[in-house]
Amino acid sequence: MKRVCYTWIMRLTENVRPSGTALLAFVLFCLYLGPRPPQVQALEPMGLVVRAGIIAILEDNGLEGDPSPILPSPGIGLSVPLGPFHFEPGLDMYATYYGYSDNLERSVPYAIENRSALVIGSVLNLPVEFGLSMAGLFGLRIFAGPSADLRLCIAADGLEGADLKEATDETAKIAAYFWSSGRWLFGMAGAGVDLPVSGRITLGIDGRTWYPAYRLWSGENLPPAENVRFALTIRVLYR
Numbered sequence: 484m485k486r487v488c489y490t491w492i493m494r495l496t497e498n499v500r501p502s503g504t505a506l507l508a509f510v511l512f513c514l515y516l517g518p519r520p521p522q523v524q525a526l527e528p529m530g531l532v533v534r535a536g537i538i539a540i541l542e543d544n545g546l547e548g549d550p551s552p553i554l555p556s557p558g559i560g561l562s563v564p565l566g567p568f569h570f571e572p573g574l575d576m577y578a579t580y581y582g583y584s585d586n587l588e589r590s591v592p593y594a595i596e597n598r599s600a601l602v603i604g605s606v607l608n609l610p611v612e613f614g615l616s617m618a619g620l621f622g623l624r625i626f627a628g629p630s631a632d633l634r635l636c637i638a639a640d641g642l643e644g645a646d647l648k649e650a651t652d653e654t655a656k657i658a659a660y661f662w663s664s665g666r667w668l669f670g671m672a673g674a675g676v677d678l679p680v681s682g683r684i685t686l687g688i689d690g691r692t693w694y695p696a697y698r699l700w701s702g703e704n705l706p707p708a709e710n711v712r713f714a715l716t717i718r719v720l721y722r
Contacts (some may be wrong), residue, residue, distance in 0.1 A: 489641075490633070493653075497690050507579040507659050511601040512615075521610075524554040527722075528564075528722050529561055529562060529563050529564070529721045529722070530561070530562035530574060530721060530722040531559075531561065531562075531720070531721045531722075532558075532559065532560040532561065532562055532571065532719070532720050533558075533559055533716060533718070533719045533721075534556075534557065534558035534559065534560070534573070534575065534689075534716045534717065534718050534719075535556075535557050535558075535716065535717050536555075536556055536557075536558075536689075536714055536715050536716030536717060537553055537554065537555060537556060537557075537711055537714065537715055537716075538553070538554050538556040538575070538577055538713070539551060539552070539553045539554075539712065539713045539714070540552050540554070540577075540579070540592060540689045540710065541709065541710070541711045541712070541713070542586060542591060542592055542706070542708065542709055542710065543706035543707070543709060544584070544591050544706070544709075548708045549591075549593050549597060550594070551592065551708075552579045552592050554574060554577045554578070554579055555577070556575050556577045556714060557575070557576055557715070558573055558574060558575035558576065558606075558716070559574060560571060560572055560573025560574065560608070561573070562720060562722075565611070567613065568611050568612065568613055569611070569612045569613075569614065570609075570610075570611055570612075571608075571610055571611075571612055571626065572607075572608065572609050573607075573608050573610070574605055574606065574607055575605075575606040575608065575714075576603070576604065576605055576606070576608070577603075577604045578591055578601060578602065578603045578604070579594055579601075579602055579604075580592065580593050580594065580595055580597075580598035580599070580600065580601060580602070580639060581598075581599065581600050581602045581636070581657050582597060582598065582599040582600070582653060582657070583599065583653045583656040583657050583660070589660055589703070589705075590656070590657040590660045590661060598639040598642075598650070599638070599639060599649070599650040599653035599654060599657070600636045600637065600638060600639055600650065600653060600654040600657045600658075601634070601636075601637050601638075601639050601640070602634050602636050602657070602661075603634065603635040603637075604632050604633070604634050604635075605632070605633045605634075605635070606630060606631070606632050606633075606669075606693075607630065607632075607633060608628065608630045608671055609628045609629050609630070610626040610627055610628035610671060610672075610673075611626065611627070611628055612624050612625065612626030613625055613626070614677075619679075620664045621677060621678050621679075622676070622677035622678075622679075622685070622687075623674070623675075623676060623677075623678060624674060624675040624676075624677065624687070624689075624695060625672075625673075625674045626673055626674070626675075627670070627671065627672040627673075628670075628671060629668070629669070629670060629671070630669040630670065630671040630693055631667050631668060631669070632661075632667050632669060632693075633667060634658075634661050634662075634667065636651045636658040636661065637654065637684040638654045638659050664697055664700070664701045665696075665697045665700070665701075666695070666697045666701065667697075668695075668696045668697055669693040669694060669695055669696055669712075670693070670694050670696050671691060671692065671693050671694075672691070672692055673689055673690055673691035673692060674689070674690060675687050675688060675689035675690070675718065676688055677718075677720070683721060683722050684719065684720070684721055684722075685719070685720040685722075686717075686718070686719055687717070687718040687719075687720065688715070688716070688717055688718065689714075689715070689716045689717075689718050690713075690714070690715055690716075691713070691714045691716065692711070692712065692713055692714075692715075693711065693712040693714075694711060695709070695710045695711065
């Protein structure tokens with residue numbers, strides 16, 4: 484190979500003056516023997532995440548509220564690779580009934596028989612996660628990030644007359660409470676375990692917690708558990 488390279492260099496430089504021949508030959512020889520550019524590895528593709536689970540919204544209001552609701556919560560998201568991390572924006576949904584307590588001056592979850600408003604929550608999550616593969620058998624993930632509960636509040640159905648008017652007035656108070664003082668802002672953290680099903684599909688289970696960040700500045704005297712959320716979720720990732 485080196486003899487072929489030498490012959491090719493001599494032919495290329497036979498019409499070049501001797502003083503330039505040596506320099507040109509040296510440059511070409513260095514390029515031939517020099518380091519090769521590193522091969523670019525294929526980027527990990529983005530993935531579609533589909534979730535199904537249950538979410539518990541805690542509250543501790545005594546006789547002013549009903550038991551903490553435990554609700555079905557479907558969700559969807561994307562898994563975007565960022566070097567050793569992943570950015571996984573997603574949206575989780577839930578729906579439950581709320582009322583407004585004049586004594587507590589805040590919105591509280593109510594059972595269906597005491598309902599005033601149907602609250603449909605769209606929880607926007609923006610976590611960054613870090614994962615570890617355990618000998619290729621399963622994966623572990625930890626993640627955290629900001630979250631926003633974008634609630635839609637509408638008067639509960641099935642009410643008439645004075646009950647409907649009272650529910651409509653309460654619904655306005657409920658919405659005003661949720662959307663003031665940043666009461667839609669949460670911090671979310673969690674962990675998960677993944678099992679590979681095929682080359683493109685991964686099945687996982689997640690545990691997640693949301694803490695109401697607005698409690699840091701709203702100045703309310705709330706019970707410790709108020710509006711803290713927990714969710715247990717089955718997760719399917721398709722790449």
